[in-house]
Amino acid sequence: MSQHLTADQINLSDPVFWALPFEDRDAAFRVLRAERPVAFFEEPTLPFLEPGAGYWAVTRFDHVVEASRDPATFSSAQGSVLPDLPPGPPFSYLRSMIDMDNPEHAVMRRIVAQAFSRGQAVRLAERARVLAHEIIDSVIERGECDFATEVASLLPVGLICQMLGVPKADWDWVRGRALVPYGRDDPELVPGVLEEPERGALAVLQAVQEMADYMRELGDSKRARPGDDLTSRLVHAEIHGRHLTGEELAQWFILLVVAGAETTRQAVSHGVLMLDRNPGQRIAWQHDFPGLTDTAVEELVRWSSPVISFRRTLTRDYVLGGQPLARGDKVLLFFPSANRDERGFEGPYRFDIRRSPNPHVGYGGPGPHYCLGAHLARCEIQAMFAALFDRMPGMEVTGEPDWLRSSSINGIKHLPVRFSPGPRK
Numbered sequence: 001m002s003q004h005l006t007a008d009q010i011n012l013s014d015p016v017f018w019a020l021p022f023e024d025r026d027a028a029f030r031v032l033r034a035e036r037p038v039a040f041f042e043e044p045t046l047p048f049l050e051p052g053a054g055y056w057a058v059t060r061f062d063h064v065v066e067a068s069r070d071p072a073t074f075s076s077a078q079g080s081v082l083p084d085l086p087p088g089p090p091f092s093y094l095r096s097m098i099d100m101d102n103p104e105h106a107v108m109r110r111i112v113a114q115a116f117s118r119g120q121a122v123r124l125a126e127r128a129r130v131l132a133h134e135i136i137d138s139v140i141e142r143g144e145c146d147f148a149t150e151v152a153s154l155l156p157v158g159l160i161c162q163m164l165g166v167p168k169a170d171w172d173w174v175r176g177r178a179l180v181p182y183g184r185d186d187p188e189l190v191p192g193v194l195e196e197p198e199r200g201a202l203a204v205l206q207a208v209q210e211m212a213d214y215m216r217e218l219g220d221s222k223r224a225r226p227g228d229d230l231t232s233r234l235v236h237a238e239i240h241g242r243h244l245t246g247e248e249l250a251q252w253f254i255l256l257v258v259a260g261a262e263t264t265r266q267a268v269s270h271g272v273l274m275l276d277r278n279p280g281q282r283i284a285w286q287h288d289f290p291g292l293t294d295t296a297v298e299e300l301v302r303w304s305s306p307v308i309s310f311r312r313t314l315t316r317d318y319v320l321g322g323q324p325l326a327r328g329d330k331v332l333l334f335f336p337s338a339n340r341d342e343r344g345f346e347g348p349y350r351f352d353i354r355r356s357p358n359p360h361v362g363y364g365g366p367g368p369h370y371c372l373g374a375h376l377a378r379c380e381i382q383a384m385f386a387a388l389f390d391r392m393p394g395m396e397v398t399g400e401p402d403w404l405r406s407s408s409i410n411g412i413k414h415l416p417v418r419f420s421p422g423p424r425k
Contacts, residue, residue, distance in 0.1 A: 005031065007031055012407075013042055015185055018405055022403055029059055029337035030337075033059045033340075033342075037059050038058055038059075038321045038322075040057075046201060047201040048198070049083050049201075052082065052084060055329075056323070056325060058334060059341075061339070061343055063321045064334070065338075065361065067312055069366050070367075071101055073314060073315055074313070075101050075312060076099055076310075076313075077313070079099050082311055082330065082332070089247065089250075091205075092247060093247070096254070098369060101368075111233075116373050116375060124379055129386070131155050132384050132386070132387035133425055135150075137425060140391060141422070144416070145417060147416070147417045148269045148412050148413060152266075152268040152272070155264070155380055156262075156264035156377075159376070159380060163229065164256065165222060165231045174257055178257045178260075182262055182409040182411065184204045208250075211254050216246055216249070223236075231253075234252055263307060265306075267306055267377065268300075268385075270300065270304035270412065271304065271381070272417065273401055274300075277397075278351050281352070285389070286389045286393060293382055293385075295353060298355070299352060299355050301377070302339045305339045305410055308335065308406075309332040310364065312331050313331075314327050315327060335362060338365075363377075391422060394419060395417050397417050398418050399415075
């Protein structure tokens with residue numbers, strides 16, 4: 001159990017570490033923050049990829065913020081994950097604008113920025129509300145369900161599919177494909193992966209190739225018959241006088257559906273779990289939904305911290321938290337750890353829907369790579385909890401969460417709940 005691990009015993013590159021329960025991993029990060037806030041680890045060994053020279057794990061809040069605010073030093077252009085990905089498909093489909101620095105990053109971001117603006121999120125609120133109630137209709141008569149798979153996972157992927165112009169008949173397929181990159185190390189999602197690690201890598205490559213092929217077909221149809229959707233805008237967008245390549249379109253599609261499918265799902269699932277464990281907080285939010293929603297949503301994102309880490313690469317020698325770093329060194333910014341840092345938050349282990357200020361880095365930290373979909377995520381979380389409080393006000397969690405085995409997503413795979421059966425709307 002990680003609460004007994006010393007700093008010398010913690011290995012963030014060991015797959016066994018990421019199979020530990022959330023609370024145990026959390027305890028290990030608390031040790032690192034206290035004793036080795038910028039700690040060096042060998043890179044994980046992954047099938048088909050050459051391991052690199054190692055990386056520095058950055059676990060304190062102020063250090064994560066410092067690195068995020070200095071993209072000129074902490075560059076994204078060498079990649080956002082470990083190890084380095086080789087050029088060309090299908091590996092290149094896993095790269096996107098999050099693997100760029102400005103000005104290239106800013107150019108790519110502007111292509112879809114309007115679709116994810118605060119104003120557009122307000123306009124999407126009604127769509128999100130309707131989807132939330134449709135999802136609840138699918139389970140409300142039964143009185144119980146797996147909240148993570150049957151409720152939380154459906155709204156974000158449904159809304160992003162609507163925005164992209166994906167036919168509703170394909171939503172479940174898209175959702176299943178999008179989960180694979182995060183679930184590549186989980187034997188439930190990739191059977192046999194523990195015995196044969198290559199299976200996880202092959203599953204990811206197959207999933208991204210299938211999503212790239214799907215985007216090619218969807219793009220062709222939107223090029224011939226444009227609609228009022230994001231894919232139509234992408235296929236007609238221009239960068240420096242040229243249209244996006246097929247590879248760039250695939251990268252956009254994979255980024256949007258993968259980011260849209262899993263991160264908000266986790267904020268909602270963690271939220272239901274924590275409100276069940278803190279019933280006074282749930283009652284307070286139910287009684288004053290308009291007054292507490294803004295701070296409650298931010299606390300859900302801080303607490304869940306769905307994205308575990310992003311990588312940066314040093315462009316020059318630098319000293320971070322007293323630790324000398326050299327040009328070319330890789331660092332991983334660990335967002336869940338930063339969001340539990342006693343130096344950045346008062347009572348960080350207290351779940352508090354009234355928390356203010358709440359400068360969490362659940363959206364990736366300040367700077368150019370702050371989450372493009374933050375406004376949309378807030379809209380989705382608000383819509384889901386409004387519907388839950390309306391239709392399932394007494395919902396209870398009936399078992400322990402089943403955690404995703406992943407070094408990428410702080411994920412709940414399954415969460416059993418029960419509620420008073422009700423009618424469909």
